[in-house]
Amino acid sequence: MKNYAVKYLAMTLLLVGASIAELFAQEQEVIDLDLVYANRPELKTSAIRRILNKFSWTFTAGYEATMYEAGLQGLEIGLYGNDLVLYGGLAEDQKNHIIYKDWLSNPQSVTVPDAPQSFEGDPGSVQGTAGGPVFNGSLAYHYKKFRVGVGLGYSSQKVKDLKFENSIGVESVNFGQTPSFSLFRYYFLAGYEFFDYGGFHYVVEANLGGASYSGFDSDSFENSGVIEFALPIEREFSEYFRVVLRPAYQIKDASYSNQGSPTISPKLNAFNVTLGINIRIPEIPRCKTYRCNTQVKHRHGDKAYRGQPVFYPQNPKMGQIPKGAHGWKWRTGKPIHAPVKRKP
Numbered sequence: 001m002k003n004y005a006v007k008y009l010a011m012t013l014l015l016v017g018a019s020i021a022e023l024f025a026q027e028q029e030v031i032d033l034d035l036v037y038a039n040r041p042e043l044k045t046s047a048i049r050r051i052l053n054k055f056s057w058t059f060t061a062g063y064e065a066t067m068y069e070a071g072l073q074g075l076e077i078g079l080y081g082n083d084l085v086l087y088g089g090l091a092e093d094q095k096n097h098i099i100y101k102d103w104l105s106n107p108q109s110v111t112v113p114d115a116p117q118s119f120e121g122d123p124g125s126v127q128g129t130a131g132g133p134v135f136n137g138s139l140a141y142h143y144k145k146f147r148v149g150v151g152l153g154y155s156s157q158k159v160k161d162l163k164f165e166n167s168i169g170v171e172s173v174n175f176g177q178t179p180s181f182s183l184f185r186y187y188f189l190a191g192y193e194f195f196d197y198g199g200f201h202y203v204v205e206a207n208l209g210g211a212s213y214s215g216f217d218s219d220s221f222e223n224s225g226v227i228e229f230a231l232p233i234e235r236e237f238s239e240y241f242r243v244v245l246r247p248a249y250q251i252k253d254a255s256y257s258n259q260g261s262p263t264i265s266p267k268l269n270a271f272n273v274t275l276g277i278n279i280r281i282p283e284i285p286r287c288k289t290y291r292c293n294t295q296v297k298h299r300h301g302d303k304a305y306r307g308q309p310v311f312y313p314q315n316p317k318m319g320q321i322p323k324g325a326h327g328w329k330w331r332t333g334k335p336i337h338a339p340v341k342r343k344p
């Protein structure tokens, strides 16, 4: 009996000990996944693409309307023949009169024997609207919702209606050379995306820059440069592609004189609306593997690829065909989402 009890006790201890040992052993038995799965190669992406992807290019075109307004203080206005001229006084000989013709864009001082037919009352200022096409292009660096960049703009303007602040009884007159001017501008821009909803991005943007005009014929032309405030609305079609509607208001002025004429200093504030695109260079190239239909960003080996053209949103459900995408070919020459065709 004694032997049996000892044996039983020994067995029990052994079992308990083994169980405890196994318990500890189990705790230490962590599977090293690196030994089970093959190591994935480190992802290689192009540094140039990553940097370029932080920038976006915007190109817009539209219509610009300039509100031309020039003060005529200190000058008389009158008709000389059929020309509406400015005049300032008598010539030194006190017989002849000095008049200024073509004063809207190319003021020229002319000495004439007769006095112009003057108007009663002060004409105040002359106001007009000019209009024409406008083009903008800019490059912006994006950081979160902020953007800073540089841009170029061009607009061509033709003055249409002209009128005076105070009625001076002018019905049909010849203003002389009616200004038709163009403006080339270069600017810095800063913007902030203040609201996003339903694929629309609302942006507030300010431009500040210099300008160069043509069309004002003058030996002393100066301009204030251009300040522009814009409220672009951007419709996002994909991570890389947006359509932009950009209403903007410009504050600018100029001053000029010619051949001893008085200085004309018009305000040339303008309103413009342009429509265009905003595009980014993708940070990864498009997958060129013929039989790969993956639409999300994915990898083959050590390279990452996107499955969609720049203009298409990333579709998380592989195989789902966006509207109108059938038969689309882009660069790779393969239709996107085409069913896999086995080559003979």
Ligand SMILES: [Zn+2]
Binding pocket: 287, 288, 289, 292, 293, 294, 298, 300, 305
């Ligand atoms: Zn692929």
